[in-house]
Amino acid sequence: MNQSAAQADAELRTRLCDVLSEVSQGKITVSRAQFQAPLKDLGMDSVTLLSFLVAVEDLVGIEWPADIPKSTFASIDSIADYIDSA
């Protein structure tokens, strides 16, 4: 990965964390060291996840396919990886 791609990748993760913090009203804050941490362990519940996914759709202009594996939403890293490959 070249430098600009790596920078964009890092920015995406940071933006995802910001959105998550916003939709969870500060309940879930993810540090850089926690990008791989299971969001469930950080306090993610089904209602917050739904609000987060809706916000991410708006943020990056994608629509989550209905048959997407649940594992995609396990962590900030897994979500960012999916967006990068979409």
Add this chain to the structure above:
Amino acid sequence: MTPSARLGDVLLDACARTPAHPAVVAGGDAWTYARLAEAVRHVGEDLRLRLDGTRCMFVPEPLPSSVATLFALFRAGKVPFIADPTWPAAVLLDICGTFGCRTVVAGSGHSFSEPLPGRQPVRDDRRSPPFAWTLPWIADGGALHPSTAFVRFSSGSTGRPRALEFSASAALEAAGTWRAAAAISERDRILCLATLNNGLAFNTSLLSALLAGATLHLHAGLPTPGAIVRNALQVLPTILVGFPFILELLLGQGEKLRRSLGEARLVVSSAAPLPADVATRWQDVTGLPIGHYYGIAETGPVTFNDGRTPGSSGTPLPGTRIRASGREGSPGPIAVRTRYQATAYVDDGGPPLTDAADAEGYFLTSDLGHLAADGGLRIVGRAGRVANLAGNKFSLDAVEAAIGSLPGIEGVHVQIRDGVMTAYVHGPGIPVDAVRAHCLRVLPPLQVPHRIRQVPHLPRSAAGKISVASLELLSERPNRTTYSTGEET
């Protein structure tokens, strides 16, 4: 014939009437009534031979094969305990132990939070066969009420879930009543956004739909508004069933939502009050009102409002009875009785069901309200929300209503803990001292909250109920404004 086997047979009779008609559709899989019947017979026979005992924990999924498995369990004479698919494995196993269920049955698509021991495939040549898990360390719970065909769980919102026993007659009576009220026919396409264990889905979309020959569409996959509306655009449902929270999110889809409901004639919600502004916006966007029914887990649906009477929980369904001693402006307790209510609580050491009902079989609900002149039930709050501070009894809902009358206040929740009354207020730009001044103007002094806390929103569960735990977390954030009267001692 066992009570549950009767339900299996009734479904097979219904399947025989319209074999080529689509019965259950989800996740790109469409099963006709003939295919559903074949699976019920085939899987049912295997489950009958394979599973010991009568009690069985069933984990539903939004798939045709899962609906078939439920009726296969009936056909096999088992009594399914219909579990919440979101329970983590540890919770599921704990509940299995509490209620003496030595077997768990789930579809191949269900992923437990951790593997359960003893997984065995059920013989079936279809794409999504169910699996059975045997839990040998659990002692079988023994006999249930002789009429019991299945068991549903209460929400557990006030503690551990309780398990309610229902007879086959109750299930058929409830399905027939709802089918008549919603005028369900084989022409209907019902898109249900709730999971099958939930009362909203179970009461409106399962037996009542299948016995009418309608097509039940379940939303498999991600429940984002975009995914739901894409599904709905394909289904073009005639009936949409969903929790208030989901319906509110769908509003963001605007024109697509309107198009997806182009053939809809009924939208049904329940479980939590629908905010008035959501109802209005929904009508503006879709041209349809949102219908509602009122009921409790023990009785099933009691009333129905097809959406044409704003603010009403609806009129009593045939055969249901309501006792409401309150009147407008002075709500009272509500007791209800239906022809299809639960027979018993599965013994878990808690109080028996007879303690919850009076001698005439009326269940005292936790809700407060009155029967209006038009015969409709108006719910205005919860009985458990009657406060008693220093001998002064008053309704917390009345306090909320008073605070909510201040222009700019968008939401209020008032609760009392350890004798301290706290008002959580969502009203952007409204200072707490203005709220306090308003309270002092419109409320008797003893009803003015000790604490007023600004919160950025009122967090709700998926069912739309206020999440008290989240509320407390929100208000613990240091940047939230707090006002205290200093009167708490």
